[in-house]
């Protein structure tokens with residue numbers, strides 16, 4: 001099968017590789033689509049501490065074509081996506097339901113082969129069916145799930161003013177979920193002009209070009225109730241605390257290298 005492989009920092013190639021065989025607890029998915037996440041770019045640029053070579057891609061949809069003998073929750077032909085996080089289920093943190101801190105964590109497309117390939121093998125336990133949802137929509141399931149969880153943690157209240165840095169694909173998802181979750185207003189700061197225009201179409205109450213942040217002090221002299229970073233840029237993250245109201249909340253969503 002063809003697969004995109006990051007061989008090391010800055011080096012990505014398309015290779016012919018053997019097709020994956022499912023372990024007893026795994027299924028093999030024929031990939032239809034896979035999204036490109038900022039994490040994939042961090043891997044390509046050598047900003048994350050995981051070993052190479054790696055097939056990236058953790059936002060994936062496709063059709064199950066093979067099922068290991070111990071898998072009973074899914075059948076060949078099922079249209080599916082998956083949670084790329086594989087917690088061990090046994091360590092100190094897993095036993096406290098804090099799977100994101102798992103000491104033996106594996107990430108599909110991060111520490112083991114991902115979906116920038118014609119086929120990918122994943123544990124049956126991380127599979128989610130997408131029924132008849134078109135794949136081009138279902139491929140947003142993983143980033144949207146992360147966004148929904150982040151907004152649940154931030155808990156916007158009626159009347160809350162929210163400041164959002166970054167209007168890339170994830171920032172725009174955050175914008176829409178924050179509005180649905182009850183934020184009174186969402187102000188979006190972004191470098192790229194066309195992304196600001198799209199943010200306006202998708203419900204931003206105010207857009208501010210990065211570099212013109214003096215407007216933020218005028219809008220919220222005491223600070224914003226919630227400040228969200230969706231850039232992962234350390235310089236932006238370092239300013240979030242200055243812009244949040246005392247007692248407010250900062251949601252660090254972007255992955256900082």
Ligand SMILES: [Zn+2]
Pocket residue numbers: 037038039058
């Ligand atoms: Zn991601």
Ligand SMILES: [Zn+2]
Pocket residue numbers: 087088089090091092093094101102103104105
């Ligand atoms: Zn664990």
